[in-house]
Amino acid sequence: MTDPNPYPTSDYGRNTNRADVLIVGAGISGMTTAIDMIRKGNGRNFIIVERGNQVGGTWNDQRYPGCCCDVWSHLYSLSFEPNPNWTREYPGQEEILDYLIDVAHKYQLYKHIRFNTSVEEARWDGATNTWKTRIARLGSKDSEFGKEYTVTSDFLVSGVGQLNVPKYPDIKGLESFQGKTMHSSRWDWDYDLRDKKIGIIGNGATAAQIIPEIAKVCKNLTVFQRTPNWVVPRDDKPISPVTQAIYKYVPFVRRRYRAACMDFRESFFEIIFDVNSPVHDAMMSASKDHLAAQLPGEKYAELREKLQPHYEVGCKRVIITDDYFPTFARENVVLETSPITEITSNGVAVEGDRHHDFDLLVLATGFKTTQFMYPIKIYGSNGRSIEDIWASGASAYLGMTVPSMPNFSMLYGPNTNLGHNSIILMIEAQSMYINALIKKVKAAKQQGGSLCIEPKPRVVQEYNNEIQAQLSKSTFADPNCNSWYKNEAGLITNNWSDTVVSYQKRTSSINWDEFDIQGEGNVDVGAKGKTSWPRVVEETQVSNTMILAGLATAAGAVAAGMLSRGTLREVVRH
Incomplete structure (x- = not known):
């Protein structure tokens, strides 16, 4: 295939610092957002910057002895990229990382990723409706080309998550x-x-x-x-080659097993919210x-x-x-x-x-979980910093968008962590929601203009009041224990207040009336009503009993048909 740009240019490939979307982090969140851009028709004009030397995020960082996941492997994987070859019920760090590397290769993400790269500061430019993000090269050889540069993007996505920056204990000496x-x-x-x-x-x-x-x-x-x-039993065990083959060649069985895992983990929601x-x-x-x-x-x-x-258990x-x-x-x-x-x-x-x-x-003292974007400096409209917005504790509408932060979204943000189920389920829902926002911004650009979209402060406040009222009744709020779910003031900033299914349903549409939308150029900013899309339905829809009954009915109908034609006797005779 002939390269349309055989010579280095400033608007092509690795040399360009202009993109529709800049994604911070090449972990599961950043990768899923990029993949959904490709799958949902938002194109490949994105740049992913990653501090580490490989994709995987926390699964590339966490390499301690015994490192593994506490969610079943078939539930801790992307719904659109199932892995029938998991070797254990609970996957280890290396196997998860291998899976994520394979996914990155499949979708050709590596050509978009800049490793050993740190985001120092991001500033919203109201004159052009773009983000100007200052990037530092961490690699010694890369830094010889220039220690810093700026990426200009129409949309900024944070995929840094909550388990990113190590927290060191404040102990004397x-x-x-x-x-x-x-x-x-x-x-x-x-x-x-x-x-x-x-x-x-x-x-x-x-x-x-x-x-x-x-x-x-x-x-x-x-x-x-x-x-x-x-502490509860794990009951981890290997998945046999025979079972792996069944999952691979009879995908219905694999999907059925994943649905059962989903159902089981969702049922544990009551532990936290009903003592x-x-x-x-x-x-x-x-x-x-x-x-x-x-x-x-x-x-x-x-x-x-x-x-x-x-x-209380679950605190x-x-x-x-x-x-x-x-x-x-x-x-x-x-x-x-x-x-x-x-x-x-x-x-x-x-x-x-x-x-x-x-x-x-x-x-083993965890991470700076309640600071989210730390240590990145982010300044939104009118130069307002995210630290100022979050002075009383981090919050975001549906955990994704923040007032005064136009064309900005985050995955695994405030109040989206789970105490009972797989975070992958939340990330996929967030990625689809964020891609709907990106699509709106891209559509304006294609019309020769630009859009500025941010949630209305009133909407965010009402939403935060709602979920905090729910969380105050949960075991997360138990005053008899401290956890990384709360900030120093005791505010629960990390965990979601309901089931995964509830979150999926709530994030399967965008009500444009909940956003302040302004435009430049020849664009229609009068967005009203909702934009909806199908959520990923993974919980069991039909019981095993109904399936067996259906199979029995179907088998009976086939047998009756054969008997009516006199063929059943011939089959039995032979």
Whole structure:
């Protein structure tokens, strides 16, 4: 194929810094948005910038021992790109990353992605209705071409998510430790753990995956627990080659299994929003039974008490694992529940004048989840910063659009995280909604003009009041525990307030009356009414009983037809 632009130009390929859409982040959110641009007819005139060296987002960053997903593999994948070849019920980090790399190759995303690239600042230009985004080249060789440049785009999409920037604990003396320190999201595999004295600060979902793995090789391990977690069985197992073949060659079975996974996880919504529901009681009982079964008898009575939460299940992220509790029965593992007073040059001091010596400190302390766009500086209309808009806590209409931020959307934004189901389901809904906005902006450009679209402040405020009222009744709001779902003031900024299906339905149309729309040039800005599209329906629509009954009826009809023609006797005779 002859290249229409055989020589380098400023408006072609990797050399251009002008695009319809600039997407920040090449994780699942950014990739899905780009793919939907292609699938929905919005074209390929997009640029994706990524700080890392590969696609995958958090699944490229998280490489710690035991790293895996706590959602079933067949539910933690894009609906339009099913993977029949998952090898386990719960996928590991490397298998998820391989899947995402394959998807990126299939849709030829790599030619649009600029790796080792950081967004420093984005400013809305009201004169041209475009975003001017300042980009820094992080790679040493790339920076020789120029350390910074600016991308001009008609639309700006954030796909940086909530699990992006590591959060380091605010503990006195952290910088004074002379041993090795590593954050769980920045794991150093060159460091040999064998025969090392290790302390791990944090006991959430990440720590629960790391602890069983490193306990197998280290000399001793001390786990610093501030608050215990609700833990339920995982029951992970390999998916046999035969089952993989069935999923591949009989896709109905795979779709049916995914729907069952969806149904099961959706049912857990009641755990969070109805503490009197049978499901809530069943979850608490399952966790207590799990703890008792894995650390049985009087020998572990004191340990069980330390590991038993005393707050409503769901307030913090529920941990799904089969090997966390048994690790504390190992002779080389200690659970430390006394508060840390300071970190010293050679270890950690706790209340009661006790001290633990370490060679390595692992910080499984999560991310700066409530800051969302941090550390990117974003300035919208009239130069207003997103920090100013979010001074009282991050919020966005449907978790995607923000007042005073024209032609801007985010995925996995404020109040879109889930405590019960797969985030992929939310991301797909958001991507379709955002692409509808992009289509409107592109249509104006094709008419020779430009559009400026942003949600009305009143609409955003009413929406935020609505979901906060719902969230205040949930276990997320339990005052007896702290979690990464809340900001320092206790406002729940991260989690969605309803089911996935409810969110999908709500985001399957755009009511243009809820947006301020202004135009330049020969464009019609009088958008009214709604633009709708079919949502991705993945929950079970027809029960197994009805399917079997239908098959039986069909089989009976076929048999009757054969009998009427005298063929059934011949079949039986032969």
